[in-house]
Amino acid sequence: MLEELKKSTKVVGNKQTRRAIEEGRVKTVYLARNADPLLQDTIRTLCGERSIPVREVSTMKELGLACSISVGAAVAASLLA
Helix, strand or coil: CHHHHHHCCEEECHHHHHHHHHCCCEEEEEEECCCCHHHHHHHHHHHHHHCCCEEEECCHHHHHHHCCCCCCCCEEEEECC
16 A cells, blocks of 8 residues: 555645645545544545545554655655656
């Protein structure tokens, strides 16, 4: 599942992901299960309104590693080509 994210053009983080969703540039959103519940609800609502699939990742650390950053990430998105 994370292989697609690793290979794609992506944005990482809440602000960048939300902006990309609102601009209609997102293919798939990846959300860490241990991220803040309010952030999760907000992202899920935005994705639901736009029919964007949300894939869950076990931890923020795992998502951060998949995004090639040295810290955890709550949310990331692969972008449309």
